[in-house]
Amino acid sequence: MACPTSYDGAGQVNADARSVLVVDDEILLRYLIAEQFRERGYTVLEAVDAQEALSILESGTVVQAVFTDVLMPWPIDGVALARIIATKWPSVPVVLTSGTPDRVDDRRGVAAFFLKPYDLQKVVEHIGALIDARPSCPPDQADSVA
Amino acid sequence: MNTPAPPTSTQETILVVEDEVYVRMTVAEYLRGCGYKVIEAASADEAIVVLQNTEITIDIVFSDVDMPGAMSGFALAQWIRERRPDLHVILAGTVDRAVSAADDLCENGPLPKPYHPQVVVDRIRRLVAARAAKRQR
Numbered sequence: 706m707a708c709p710t711s712y713d714g715a716g717q718v719n720a721d722a723r724s725v726l727v728v729d730d731e732i733l734l735r736y737l738i739a740e741q742f743r744e745r746g747y748t749v750l751e752a753v754d755a756q757e758a759l760s761i762l763e764s765g766t767v768v769q770a771v772f773t774d775v776l777m778p779w780p781i782d783g784v785a786l787a788r789i790i791a792t793k794w795p796s797v798p799v800v801l802t803s804g805t806p807d808r809v810d811d812r813r814g815v816a817a818f819f820l821k822p823y824d825l826q827k828v829v830e831h832i833g834a835l836i837d838a839r840p841s842c843p844p845d846q847a848d849s850v851a
Numbered sequence: 852m853n854t855p856a857p858p859t860s861t862q863e864t865i866l867v868v869e870d871e872v873y874v875r876m877t878v879a880e881y882l883r884g885c886g887y888k889v890i891e892a893a894s895a896d897e898a899i900v901v902l903q904n905t906e907i908t909i910d911i912v913f914s915d916v917d918m919p920g921a922m923s924g925f926a927l928a929q930w931i932r933e934r935r936p937d938l939h940v941i942l943a944g945t946v947d948r949a950v951s952a953a954d955d956l957c958e959n960g961p962l963p964k965p966y967h968p969q970v971v972v973d974r975i976r977r978l979v980a981a982r983a984a985k986r987q988r
Contacts (some may be wrong), residue, residue: 732892732893732897732900732901733900733901733904736890736891736901736907739891750876751875751876751891752872753872753893753894753897757872757893760872760873760982761872761876763981763982763985764873764978764981764982766876
């Protein structure tokens with residue numbers, strides 16, 4: 706498994722930062738959850754849809770967990786995004802959220818599901834636990850800078 | 852759902868409006884590094900949702916000019932002038948201008964600049980070029 710290294714906006718290594726990618730086409734929800742993470746010291750990347758989320762992941766900016774809405778603009782919804790992440794970035798847990806109860810048959814890459822309206826604190830705690838559960842990496846196994 | 856708390860002390864909040872995710876994320880990170888609180892909007896429509904929310908305090912709007920959708924940066928600036936004349940609006944149509952404007956804001960930011968603004972330009976260009984190269988394969 707590749708050992709992720711977190712980078713700041715300049716592409717410099719930031720070994721202590723936790724980083725999460727929030728994906729939601731509703732800006733107020735995206736902003737609220739992103740701020741909850743930032744107040745706890747997380748680096749937060751924000752994407753308005755799956756296309757942006759994939760651009761961020763492909764940029765090499767390390768993401769340690771993804772929190773994504775299910776319902777997003779065509780052609781890739783949150784479930785499909787989770788499947789893609791499970792294939793290309795298998796060490797990155799994906800947590801889904803939706804306003805309708807979980808009827809997702811294909812749970813590939815889905816670590817958890819939160820029904821909206823969710824408790825912001827519980828989401829942040831759960832994702833923090835998922836990140837902490839990842840195996841730690843020795844410093845000499847850092848990825849190259851994107 | 853919890854509503855956001857108002858910004859503490861004198862930390863100013865910048866609303867960055869930019870549809871290109873690589874520009875938005877790197878400029879936003881730079882501004883946060885200077886001590887600003889930053890809200891990211893991917894379109895003028897998203898920006899208006901934020902601006903119409905009375906519980907969110909915005910001090911500066913920093914917007915791209917050309918954006919997809921019904922409203923450009925110019926139209927957004929016009930909308931703001933009519934409804935929120937108190938807001939400082941910065942429009943930037945190119946990456947260089949956006950980073951230059953961000954650098955100007957960082958000159959007056961609460962914290963020292965985290966790194967040289969050319970680093971931001973270089974990173975954006977590198978990311979955009981890498982994405983273009985991948986798409987051509």
